[in-house]
Amino acid sequence: xxxxxxxxxxxxxxxxxxxxxxxxxxxxxxxxxxxxxxxxxxxxxxxxxxxxxxxxxxxxxxxxxxxxxxxxxxxxxxxxxxxxxxxxxxxxxxxxxxxxxxxxxxxxxxxxxxxxxxxxxxxxxxxxxxxxxxxxxxxxxxxxxxxxxxxxxxxxxxxxxxxxxxxxxxxxxxxxxx
Amino acid sequence: xxxxxxxxxxxxxxxxxxxxxxxxxxxxxxxxxxxxxxxxxxxxxxxxxxxxxxxxxxxxxxxxxxxxxxxxxxxxxxxxxxxxxxxxxxxxxxxxxxxxxxxxxxxxxxxxxxxxxxxxxxxxxxxxxxxxxxxxxxxxxxxxxxxxxxxxxxxxxxxxxxxxxxxxxxxxxxxxxxxxxxxxxxxxxxxxxxxxxxxxxxxxxxxxxxxxxxxxxxxxxxxxxxxxxxxxxxxxxxxxxxxxxxxxxxxxxxxxxxxxxxxxxxxxxxxxxxxxxxx
Numbered sequence: 001x002x003x004x005x006x007x008x009x010x011x012x013x014x015x016x017x018x019x020x021x022x023x024x025x026x027x028x029x030x031x032x033x034x035x036x037x038x039x040x041x042x043x044x045x046x047x048x049x050x051x052x053x054x055x056x057x058x059x060x061x062x063x064x065x066x067x068x069x070x071x072x073x074x075x076x077x078x079x080x081x082x083x084x085x086x087x088x089x090x091x092x093x094x095x096x097x098x099x100x101x102x103x104x105x106x107x108x109x110x111x112x113x114x115x116x117x118x119x120x121x122x123x124x125x126x127x128x129x130x131x132x133x134x135x136x137x138x139x140x141x142x143x144x145x146x147x148x149x150x151x152x153x154x155x156x157x158x159x160x161x162x163x164x165x166x167x168x169x170x171x172x173x174x175x176x177x178x
Numbered sequence: 179x180x181x182x183x184x185x186x187x188x189x190x191x192x193x194x195x196x197x198x199x200x201x202x203x204x205x206x207x208x209x210x211x212x213x214x215x216x217x218x219x220x221x222x223x224x225x226x227x228x229x230x231x232x233x234x235x236x237x238x239x240x241x242x243x244x245x246x247x248x249x250x251x252x253x254x255x256x257x258x259x260x261x262x263x264x265x266x267x268x269x270x271x272x273x274x275x276x277x278x279x280x281x282x283x284x285x286x287x288x289x290x291x292x293x294x295x296x297x298x299x300x301x302x303x304x305x306x307x308x309x310x311x312x313x314x315x316x317x318x319x320x321x322x323x324x325x326x327x328x329x330x331x332x333x334x335x336x337x338x339x340x341x342x343x344x345x346x347x348x349x350x351x352x353x354x355x356x357x358x359x360x361x362x363x364x365x366x367x368x369x370x371x372x373x374x375x376x377x378x379x380x381x382x383x384x385x386x387x388x389x390x391x392x393x394x395x396x397x398x399x400x401x402x403x404x405x406x407x408x409x410x411x412x413x414x415x416x417x418x419x420x421x422x423x424x425x426x427x428x429x430x431x432x433x434x435x436x437x438x439x440x441x442x443x444x445x446x447x448x449x450x451x452x453x454x455x456x457x
Binding site: 050051052071072073077078079081083085086087088089090098099102103106150154 | 346348349351352353354355356357358359362366367370371373
C-alpha cells in the first residue's frame, strides 16, 4: 500500500469545472471514501488518481513521487469501474488474470502462480464456479464481483473503486467491507 | 386453431410471391445448367416433363482448357484472400486512430475517406491503368490485389471506425490501468472484442472482390490470369452460346460467395444493417 496525496487538483471540461481545488491525503493502508451527490466529481477525482485524466492544475503524489503526468500503467494502481468494464471476449478467469498476464515478466510470475492468485481471489468473492463463463453470461452482481476480483488480484499500491458494492447483495457486501 | 389476421395473411402471400419472383432466375439457371443444351433449346428450361439431368455442363465448365473455371477459381482465390485480409488489417489500425486519437487534419482526412467512398469505380480506372502500367503490375494478379485492397480501405475504415465508436471506452481504460500499452490494448482487447464486426467486413469485402468483373476486365489481359468472373465471360462465343455451359459457369462463380453467406449469414446481415442498430 502507499500514501496518496492530491494537492489543489482542478479539472475542467470546457466551461464546467468538475473538480475544484481538491486536496487530500490518504495514509498508508487507509480506507478512504469519497461521498457526495452525483456529478460532484468523485469519479473524475478517481480517474485523476488512476491517470485516466490529467488535471489542469495541481499535483498527484503516490508515496511522495509526483505522478501527475505519469501513464496509468506506470502508477501501479488498480481500479474497479462503475460499469465493470470487463473484457467481453475473455472468460472470467482470463479477465481476472489479465493484469497479471500483461505484466507477467515484470512481476516475475509463472502461469501456475497466476492461477493460484486467481483462484484465491475467486474463492474469496465466491466466483470459482463462474471462471469458465464469459461476462455476457453473468448477472450484474456477478460481473461486479469479477471486476472486483480483477482489481484485488493485482496487489497494487492503490486500489480505486468507483461504486464497487452497489450491485452486491447485502451479505456479501458486509464481508467485502471487512 | 389460432386465427390468422387478414393483414398478416396478405403480407405473407406478398412476401412469398416476391421471394418466388426473386428466386425464379436462379431456379432457371440451375435447371439450364443441369440439362443438355439441345433439350433446353427445344423444350425450354421450365418444362420438366421428360427432362434429363446431367452434370456434363459442370464438368466441362470446370476443366475445359479454353475457359477453365478451375483456373479462374485459383486466380480468384489468389486475388480475393489477400484483398480481404490486407485492407482489414490496415483499415483496423486507421479506424482505431480515427475513433480514439486526436491528430492534425483528422476531420479533413475523414471527409476525404467519405469522398473516396462515394466515387464510382469508373472514375478511377484510367489513372489506375496507367499507374499499374508504370509499376509493371498491369496484367498481374498482384496489381489487382493492390487495387482491390486500396479500394476497400476507405469503406472498411469508415465501417470499423463506427464500430469502434460504439465500443465502451472503459474497457480500454481498464486495460490501461491493468498495465497494457496502446498496441497491447489494440491487439488484445479491441481487435478480439471486434471479431463480429471484422467477420462482417471480411464477408462483405470477400464477396465484393470475388464478384468484381469491371476491375478484372480492365487490368487483366492474358486469359491465364483471368479470375472466375472473367472466365465465365469467355464461355460466350461470338457465334455460339451454350446456355448450359454458361449457367454452370455462373453457378460455379456464385458458389463461393453463397457458401460464405450461408456460413457467416449472421455477421453479413449485421454488417449490412450496421452494428449500432439494435436487434
